[in-house]
Amino acid sequence: MLIVGESLNGTIPKVGEAIKAKDAEFVRKLALDQVEAGAQMLDVNAGVAGASEAEDLAWLVGLVQETVSVPLLIDSADPAALEAALAIHKGRPMINSISAEKHKLDSVLPLVASHDCSVVALCLGDEGIPQTPEARLKVARITVERAQAAGVKLEDIYVDPLTLGMCTSDKAAKITLETLRLIRQELPGVRIMCIASNVSFGMPNRRLLNRTFAAMAVAAAMGVEAVMVDVRDKAMMSSLMAADALAGRDPYCKAYFKAFRAGKLVT
Amino acid sequence: MLIVGESLNGTIPKVGEAIKAKDAEFVRKLALDQVEAGAQMLDVNAGVAGASEAEDLAWLVGLVQETVSVPLLIDSADPAALEAALAIHKGRPMINSISAEKHKLDSVLPLVASHDCSVVALCLGDEGIPQTPEARLKVARITVERAQAAGVKLEDIYVDPLTLGMCTSDKAAKITLETLRLIRQELPGVRIMCIASNVSFGMPNRRLLNRTFAAMAVAAAMGVEAVMVDVRDKAMMSSLMAADALAGRDPYCKAYFKAFRAGKLVT
Numbered sequence: 001m002l003i004v005g006e007s008l009n010g011t012i013p014k015v016g017e018a019i020k021a022k023d024a025e026f027v028r029k030l031a032l033d034q035v036e037a038g039a040q041m042l043d044v045n046a047g048v049a050g051a052s053e054a055e056d057l058a059w060l061v062g063l064v065q066e067t068v069s070v071p072l073l074i075d076s077a078d079p080a081a082l083e084a085a086l087a088i089h090k091g092r093p094m095i096n097s098i099s100a101e102k103h104k105l106d107s108v109l110p111l112v113a114s115h116d117c118s119v120v121a122l123c124l125g126d127e128g129i130p131q132t133p134e135a136r137l138k139v140a141r142i143t144v145e146r147a148q149a150a151g152v153k154l155e156d157i158y159v160d161p162l163t164l165g166m167c168t169s170d171k172a173a174k175i176t177l178e179t180l181r182l183i184r185q186e187l188p189g190v191r192i193m194c195i196a197s198n199v200s201f202g203m204p205n206r207r208l209l210n211r212t213f214a215a216m217a218v219a220a221a222m223g224v225e226a227v228m229v230d231v232r233d234k235a236m237m238s239s240l241m242a243a244d245a246l247a248g249r250d251p252y253c254k255a256y257f258k259a260f261r262a263g264k265l266v267t
Numbered sequence: 268m269l270i271v272g273e274s275l276n277g278t279i280p281k282v283g284e285a286i287k288a289k290d291a292e293f294v295r296k297l298a299l300d301q302v303e304a305g306a307q308m309l310d311v312n313a314g315v316a317g318a319s320e321a322e323d324l325a326w327l328v329g330l331v332q333e334t335v336s337v338p339l340l341i342d343s344a345d346p347a348a349l350e351a352a353l354a355i356h357k358g359r360p361m362i363n364s365i366s367a368e369k370h371k372l373d374s375v376l377p378l379v380a381s382h383d384c385s386v387v388a389l390c391l392g393d394e395g396i397p398q399t400p401e402a403r404l405k406v407a408r409i410t411v412e413r414a415q416a417a418g419v420k421l422e423d424i425y426v427d428p429l430t431l432g433m434c435t436s437d438k439a440a441k442i443t444l445e446t447l448r449l450i451r452q453e454l455p456g457v458r459i460m461c462i463a464s465n466v467s468f469g470m471p472n473r474r475l476l477n478r479t480f481a482a483m484a485v486a487a488a489m490g491v492e493a494v495m496v497d498v499r500d501k502a503m504m505s506s507l508m509a510a511d512a513l514a515g516r517d518p519y520c521k522a523y524f525k526a527f528r529a530g531k532l533v534t
Contacts, residue, residue: 166512166520174515177486199513203520204527205505205534212482212509219444219483238472242479245433246466248441253433253470260471267472 001244002226003237004073005039006197008064010048010056019048019056027060028067035068037231038264042068043096044085045075054084061085073120073228079107086115093117097160098147099124100139109150118156120193121147123179129162133178136161137186140179144190158193158226159183165201166209173199173213177220184221191225194218196236211239218243238265268511269493270504271340272306273464275331277315277323286315286323294327295334302335304498305531309335310363311352312342321351328352340387340495346374353382360384364427365414366391367406376417385423387460388414390446396429400445403428404453407446411457425460425493426450432468433476440466440480444487451488458492461485463503478506485510505532 008030010016018026034042044064046056057076064072074085075096082095095112097120098104112119121143123129123136130136140159147157161179164172176199183192194217200206210229214236218224223244229236238259245256259265275297277283285293301309311331313323324343331339341352342363349362362379364387365371379386388410390396390403397403407426414424428446431439443466450459461484467473477496481503485491490511496503505526512523526532 170512170518170520171515173513174489177489177514204524205509205532207534208505208509208532209513212506213513215479215482216486216510216513219486222441222444238475239479242472242475243483245437246440246476246480246483247444248438251437253437257471265472265475267474 001224001240001249002040003038003231003240004041004043004193004226004228005034005037005231006043006195006228007034007230007232008042008060009045009075011045016048019046019060020051022059024063027063031064031067034231035070037234038237039070039231041071041073041094041226043073043075043228045096046081047076053078054081057081058084058088061089065090079111082108082111086111086117094119094158096120097122098143100142100146101126105143105146109147109152112147113150113152118158119147119152121157121159123160123162129164131175133175133182136175136179137182140183140187140190144187154189155191158191159187160193160195163195163198163213165203166199167202173216177216180217180220180224192221193226193228194221194224195228197228197230207233207235211236215239215243215246218247218249223247223249234264235266241265268491268507268516269307270305270498270507271308271310271460271493271495272301272304272498273310273462273495274301274497274499275309275327276312276342278312283315286313286327287318289326291330294330298331298334301498302337304501305504306337306498308338308340308361308493310340310342310495312363313348314343320345321348324348325351325355328356332357346378349375349378353378353384361386361425363387364389365410367409367413368393372410372413376414376419379414380417380419385425386414386419388424388426390427390429396431398442400442400449403442403446404449407450407454407457411454421456422458425458426454427460427462430462430465430480432470433466434469440483444483447484447487447491459488460493460495461488461491462495464495464497474500474502478503482506482510482513485514485516490514490516501531502533508532 073094099122125139163176196210196214200209245253340361366389392406430443463477463481467476512520
């Protein structure tokens with residue numbers, strides 16, 4: 001399971017301020033802390049209101065790659081910012097994201113196809129986020145087919161089923177879990193990315209909901225290939241290790257035992 | 268979700284000693300503690316080597332029912348002990364358990380059919396615990412059909428997929444999760460009982476594995492009707508509340524919010 005650290009995101013107020021102020025020390029520490037906590041990839045998002053996203057994202061990518069050696073998940077809605085970041089990224093990044101929206105297929109998919117990278121494919125179309133698992137599968141299928149037609153390999157596509165907050169609907173997580181199950185059944189070969197933090201938006205005890213949801217997502221898809229979480233949350237990381245082992249994805253529970261011996265698991 | 272407390276079990280050394288010694292105070296406290304922690308039913312098992320199980324189980328049932336008002340899950344492999352316990356149980360108990368084994372169908376099923384009770388149906392046949400989810404479904408189907416033929420209502424049958432310890436195989440939990448999914452699909456109307464503690468037998472950080480597995484079981488079956496757990500484990504109870512809400516089984520997350528306000532959820 002590829003574990004992506006979610007925290008270098010300009011939409012988080014403190015991080016946004018640091019990006020605006022070009023506070024290199026803050027960014028370096030957040031990158032180091034996440035890698036030390038077990039992140040194998042870091043999301044970088046420079047979406048700060050009233051700033052130059054292309055310039056900021058390129059700065060962020062350069063600075064983070066000077067500091068840590070993991071690849072980055074380059075996260076922007078702006079194709080120009082993605083292009084600027086891709087131009088300076090060393091190694092093989094992932095792009096966040098394409099979808100079945102026309103403007104994404106027109107503007108971001110060509111970038112993905114022309115660079116050596118993987119990509120997150122959101123279950124999202126021109127009509128927004130579909131309400132049913134079947135409709136989410138449908139937009140995922142369109143996106144995957146278009147990406148493959150553009151030359152992107154199936155194993156480089158990480159489908160994100162999307163998760164709305166439980167504060168918007170008490171069926172929000174259920175729809176995502178059922179979407180995960182459908183994607184696993186109906187789109188063999190594609191990879192799955194589970195983003196755990198949205199589900200708890202506006203709810204009490206967010207960390208409890210996030211880690212419980214992450215384990216449930218692993219069960220629904222019988223293993224996910226990637227997760228994006230707050231890697232500094234030890235209880236979350238423990239749940240991921242346990243869930244991966246329980247889903248039969250950790251041969252001889254080797255990684256689980258190793259984490260236990262290293263004192264990385266909560267009781 | 269019906270929450271059953273697992274702890275009044277004579278196979279646990281301390282509890283076994285208390286039953287042997289007819290230590291009423293110990294038993295009363297364990298019953299009260301579990302109900303206070305949220306148990307809606309208590310498993311009672313008097314399986315102590317070298318003792319009279321029928322006599323001990325009847326004593327246990329009487330004592331626990333004097334102390335708390337929840338119904339009991341009467342747990343014995345001995346039909347005579349079950350019969351003695353059923354004779355004195357007040358209210359509507361559950362019997363643990365029947366299976367597709369010939370001697371269970373011959374000796375325990377008639378007891379179930381002739382009493383006003385519900386029953387746990389183990390995925391177990393005369394050849395032992397089947398190795399594959401499909402084979403477990405097969406023995407579950409046989410048991411359910413035989414129970415229905417004997418007059419037991421479908422909604423009174425709680426199928427337990429059985430869970431071996433991860434120490435026996437790194438696919439042990441996966442087989443159970445896939446069995447849960449199959450039972451939900453193929454045996455509509457039947458209820459599901461998830462017993463969470465076996466999975467971690469012989470493994471480090473048992474509570475972490477147990478609560479993660481319980482959440483995964485809820486995801487695999489899209490909600491379970493009953494769980495048997497250590498109800499005194501606050502992290503487990505929190506995971507169950509979160510998982511039930513995330514599976515869309517807690518309308519408006521009312522129970523989750525209530526537990527939060529009562530300080531019953533870990534962060």
